[in-house]
Amino acid sequence: MKKILFFLMLCAAISSSAQTLTVDAGKVLCSVEPLIYGAGAEDVNHEIYGGLYDQKIFGEGFEEPAFANIKGFKAFDEQWSVVSGMAQLLTSRHGKLIYMGSQLSSGSVEVEVRMDDVNAIAGLIVNVANAGNGADAFDGYEVALNARKGSFVLGRHQQNWQPVSDTPVPFNPLGQWNKIRVLVDGAKLNIYLNDNLIKAFDDTDSPLRSGSIGLRSFGGSATFRNLKIDGHDVAFESDAPNVSGMWMPLGEGDFEIDAAQPFSGRQSQRISGKRGTGICNKGLNRWGISIEKGKLLHASLYLKGNATKVQIALQSANGNKEYARTEITGIDGEWKRFDTELTPSGNDPAGRFCLELGEEGTVWLDQVLLSTDSYPFRSDLTDAFRQQHLTFLRYGGTMVNAKEYMTRNMLGSRLERQPYYGHWYRYATNGFAIPEFMQFARLIGTEPTFAINIEDNPDDVLALLHEIEPYGLKFIEIGNEECIGSSARSGYEHYVERYLILYEAIHKAYPDLQFINAAWWRPNQLETMQYVFRKIDGKCDYWDYHPWTETPQQAKNIEAEMAQMKHLFLLWNPTTTMRCAILEENGNTHDMARALAHAVMLNVVRRAAGFVPLDSPANALQPYEQNDNGWDQGQIFFSPSQVWMQPPFYAQQMAAMSHQPLLVESLCDSSDSLDCTATRNEQGDTLVLHIVNYGTSSRQLTLDLKNFSKVRSIRCLSLSGSEHAENTPQRPRSITPKEKAIKPGKPISLLPYSYSVLKVVASPSSLP
Secondary structure (H helix, E strand, O other): OHHHHHHHHHHHHHHHHEEEEEEEEEEEEEEOOOOOOEEEEOOOOOOHHHHHEOOOOOOOOOOOOOOOOEOOEEEEOOOEEEEOOEEEEOOOOEEEEEEOOOOEOEEEEEEEEEEOOOOOEEEEEEEEEOOOOOOOOOEEEEEEEEOOOOEEEEEEEEOOOEEEEEEEOOOOOOOOEEEEEEEEEOOEEEEEEOOEEEEEEEOOOOOOOOEEEEEEEEOOOEEEEEEEEOOEEEOOOEOOOOOOOOEEEEOOOEEEEEOOOOOOOOOEEEEEEOOOOEEEEOOHHHOOEEEOOOOOEEEEEEEEEOOOEEEEEEEOOOOOOEEEEEEEEOOOOOOEEEEEEEOOOOOEEEEEEEEEEOOOEEEEEEEEEEEOOOOOEOHHHHHHHHHHOOOEEEEOOHHHHOOOOOHHHHOOOHHHOOOEOOOOOOOEOOOOOHHHHHHHHHHOOOEEEEEEOOOOOHHHHHHHHHHOHHHOOOEEEEEEEEOOOOOOHHHHHHHHHHHHHHHHHHHHHOOOOEEEEEEOOOOOOHHHHHHHHHHHOOOOOEEEOOOEOOOHHHHHHHHHHHHHHHHHHHHHOOOOOOEEEEEEEEOOOOOHHHHHHHHHHHHHHHHOOOOOOEEEEEOOEEEOOOOOOOOOOOOEEEEOOEEEEOHHHHHHHHHHHOOOOEEEEEEEOOOOOEEEEEEEOOOOOEEEEEEEEOOOOOEEEEEEEEOOOOEEEEEEEEEEOOOOOOOOOOOOOOOOOEEEEEOOOOOEEEOOOEEEEEEEEEOHHHOO
16 A cells, blocks of 8 residues: 555655646747847956956056054954055945054043044944954944045944934034044043044943943044044054055065156056065965966066166966066156066966066055966966857946946056055056956957946047957946945936937047946836936937846746736837836856746746847956955956856857757746746747756656657757856866767756757758
């Protein structure tokens, strides 16, 4: 009886998993757009600067301050630096600097603070305990000034933020000094601003009676000087030579970051000493520079000084081995560019680049380039892009929202462009900018687009467009995720104003360009969306929409949102030609689930019947073990000496390589955790099925083909793995597509968590 019951249960299970996919090859639903196989590139997590941009030096312009410990203090969250005896935090996030000397339960503390960023909230923290890394990871009272609001901020931290008051108060503006003084008596605080009492506070709710003192800035950069505790000066002194933070000193010479005489940017590096004194660089995050035996490296740099010669070398990380050395002569008191070459005698996956004085004296150094190829792109990453068979590449993202991201700084020689205060990285370079992106996109055979800052000058944008004319731009985006942080109507009105100013100037000069608007889509705020639509309809070809597609089900849910957007566009104007462009599919992962999510998203886009002709997931690249912001979604991963691909890369590759121009009807008798589309060629002799099984069980799928000739062959290319499977440098091909032949007429086995592309070819003898 038990055997019979088991047999019946097994039969029921097999029967429930067996499904039929019916495809009518004669029923064409729509065309499939060829530019839906895209990727998004942005200098986030150093995917460009330190990655694709073939510049092995990181920090080539010496813009980074000297990153070193400050004697008597402990830094949290971000690296602090000492500049001319002042403590400085350069950040777009937050940082704390805690004095490790005497505790304070009763007494006075004062400091002068200069807010260097309009978003900074900066000042003192007192009675501090239990400090750690994290915006609110400490106990203590915060006494600060809010640069943007022009207010005095008081609050309590107990591993959280508990606001006490936020009061408008007059103080010296951004870039000028303000003195904050606090008289501490346990949990009683008397607070002075520029010697005027502005607040008396007695904490009776949750008193913090003693602790350390510290400095803090939240949301932006700030500088501090003249710190005093109980009337005694507390000095800010670095414990290391004054060498720009991405470089390291060599020898016992004198080093200075010089802001008075830079070649470009805000500062250069001065080196003084005997022969052999110098500095070295180990690339991004000091991970090391990849050196290959016999592979020529080109070096360019700017020098001036009274030491007429320097030497540059390639060495092992500790300097014990040397692979190449050359001498540069002819240095004098004016900035000059010097070019030379190095051919390594050995291999080293993590070496260093060194510059040393060739004689006693002083040199100033700026803008150092070390690259391997005649074009400015890392060759192994370029090959990886080619292998993906992308049809579309977007350059943009939050990087373009940075105030200093302006096209005027992207023209001319890469080494002579001004750096800028970047969003993701404070010391961003323009060594790779829009011209290099256009060159790269065409090099790998993709259609490019890029975004520009909405506050850019139209004449500067036109100058850039003129320079890149040889690359044949077809699409341009104005802005990125505009108004994402606020739903206020005024923000959208400002965006529309700037969009139209830039559009009118660009369209007049380049009437064939297609325009993409970047207003953040809010389906729950339709009055504002309709306002934007009506203002730019006829002057905009695409509305950029950024869905969150970390899981297949999230991607599946986008279908209804796309249908709603299309319905609204036609409701607002039945003759509109505006469509949707998905220029960022976003998520925090790069695993198998993300790969399936993108495969489902492509099915959704195919079924949208041309409403979404452009689709690009973020992000194209990611350095291994580099994550500045929570995004962990690179398709191609790399280290200084290795490149490997993640599951979403292969899903995109499979889809792009199997593109067919016509979508035909396909119906599955059960769509639970299964998503399918069917496409065919113009001749009607090749069918391609895109099938995603995002369930936890295997499926048996029977094909029922209508209006299709006798099948000659079926090839199945399948990508599968556990939900969170990914590739590692140790196992770079753990998750890769597998191909097999399927006998016509036999059921098709679909593994759990799999994306399968079936190519069905008709027999020539059966064709008319």
